[in-house]
Amino acid sequence: MRALTYHGSHDVRVDTVPDPILENTDDIILRVTATAICGSDLHLYRGKIPAVKDGDIFGHEFMGIVEEVGSGVTAVQKGDRVVIPFVIACGHCFFCEHDLYAACETTNPDRGAILNKKAIPPGAALFGYSHLYGGVPGGQAEYVRVPKANTGPFKVPGSLADERVLFLSDILPTAWQAVLNADLGPGSSVAIFGAGPVGLLATACARLVGAEQIFMIDHHPYRLAYARQTYGAIPINFDEVDDPAQLITEQTAGHRGVDAVIDAVGFEAKGSTTETVLTTLKLEGSSGKALRQCIAAVRRGGVVSVPGVYAGFIHGFMFGDAFDKGLTFKMGQTHVHRFLPELLEHIEAGRLKPEEIITHRMPLEEAARGYEIFEKRQEDCRKVILTTGAAIPDLARPLNDIPPGLIPAV
Numbered sequence: 001m002r003a004l005t006y007h008g009s010h011d012v013r014v015d016t017v018p019d020p021i022l023e024n025t026d027d028i029i030l031r032v033t034a035t036a037i038c039g040s041d042l043h044l045y046r047g048k049i050p051a052v053k054d055g056d057i058f059g060h061e062f063m064g065i066v067e068e069v070g071s072g073v074t075a076v077q078k079g080d081r082v083v084i085p086f087v088i089a090c091g092h093c094f095f096c097e098h099d100l101y102a103a104c105e106t107t108n109p110d111r112g113a114i115l116n117k118k119a120i121p122p123g124a125a126l127f128g129y130s131h132l133y134g135g136v137p138g139g140q141a142e143y144v145r146v147p148k149a150n151t152g153p154f155k156v157p158g159s160l161a162d163e164r165v166l167f168l169s170d171i172l173p174t175a176w177q178a179v180l181n182a183d184l185g186p187g188s189s190v191a192i193f194g195a196g197p198v199g200l201l202a203t204a205c206a207r208l209v210g211a212e213q214i215f216m217i218d219h220h221p222y223r224l225a226y227a228r229q230t231y232g233a234i235p236i237n238f239d240e241v242d243d244p245a246q247l248i249t250e251q252t253a254g255h256r257g258v259d260a261v262i263d264a265v266g267f268e269a270k271g272s273t274t275e276t277v278l279t280t281l282k283l284e285g286s287s288g289k290a291l292r293q294c295i296a297a298v299r300r301g302g303v304v305s306v307p308g309v310y311a312g313f314i315h316g317f318m319f320g321d322a323f324d325k326g327l328t329f330k331m332g333q334t335h336v337h338r339f340l341p342e343l344l345e346h347i348e349a350g351r352l353k354p355e356e357i358i359t360h361r362m363p364l365e366e367a368a369r370g371y372e373i374f375e376k377r378q379e380d381c382r383k384v385i386l387t388t389g390a391a392i393p394d395l396a397r398p399l400n401d402i403p404p405g406l407i408p409a410v
Helices: 041-045 162-169 171-181 197-208 221-231 244-250 273-280 289-297 319-325 336-349 364-376
Strands: 002-006 012-016 028-037 061-069 081-084 143-146 189-193 213-218 234-237 258-263 298-306 328-331 360-363 384-387
Touching: 002 364, 012 364, 028 162, 028 364, 041 364, 061 143, 061 162, 081 162, 162 171, 162 336, 162 384, 171 197, 171 298, 171 336, 189 197, 189 289, 197 213, 197 221, 197 258, 213 221, 213 244, 221 234, 234 244, 244 289, 258 289, 289 298, 289 319, 298 319, 360 364, 364 384
Parallel strands: 189 213, 189 258, 213 234, 258 298, 298 328, 360 384
Antiparallel strands: 002 012, 028 061, 028 143, 028 384, 061 081
């Protein structure tokens, strides 16, 4: 099969690799119809995540058709159309039984040994995200082995185009969890740092739950313009404003600050000189600038919700300020499985339209170019999806606007 593989920092290629096979009785083999490049993939692409090996297959946002099932699989059958959560969870351990799927303690038992820190609890394995997270080949490929298939694969209706449901795999539930963690509701205010795919979808979700005042902080004018035009967000360009948090506070009731902030940046993908040195030393860190701004912008007693990926430690974390303001922090990998039925209902009803953020649709063979476009924010890129030529098209779009290979043969 063809798959996107890693060969070093900024060097990914679509290679011919062995087809996946069933390894356990609860595995399935999925024929991938659509996959996507995620912002967190850029950490891998730039060599910022430990335990990535040459030849590793990336990709944790994908969906497709079940091609083969193990003898122990009862939840799906051959021919089912499913979205795959990026978190691999067993469904029956202590954490899974508490709907904390990202904390599954059975799918990545060797994580502590990889880090040489036995006290670190395992946490769930992730598709295509280094051997630190299980070393499971990802879905930027024609086929993929999906473990724990009685828990993960989520059936979706054939009436919905791939691109309408693809983001159920990661960024939509990630944005939804961030908004729920922020405790937003009717009339609330929120500042969202980072207008990438998760930040944009968090804005859509915040509107859905009734948030009234939404600030969007980024430094790409085209992304800020989109957030304003599509979701009515108040844009703030941090290249033009020295202290976004102060500007936000001045525009809130009583100059108290927003009720909640969402850090959709995480440890900065671009990376500072300090971070580059730390990465060379295998010490992951972040400048923490976005998080410091979050702490400054939120009101006393407010919530800091962090869906952005962090690795290692943060420089200059203002813990004293957070304590003084009595802030609540909620963060972590997304417990994808628990949100999927509700989010599918919102999509079917038209209350959420996650596909609107897509700007680039490309065949899998052009995946390396897709990474370059996404990383460099070329062509006003917001989100790249990749197809294998078997995806169900969005029939609401004009046929002449649908890329070749997406229109099924008659």
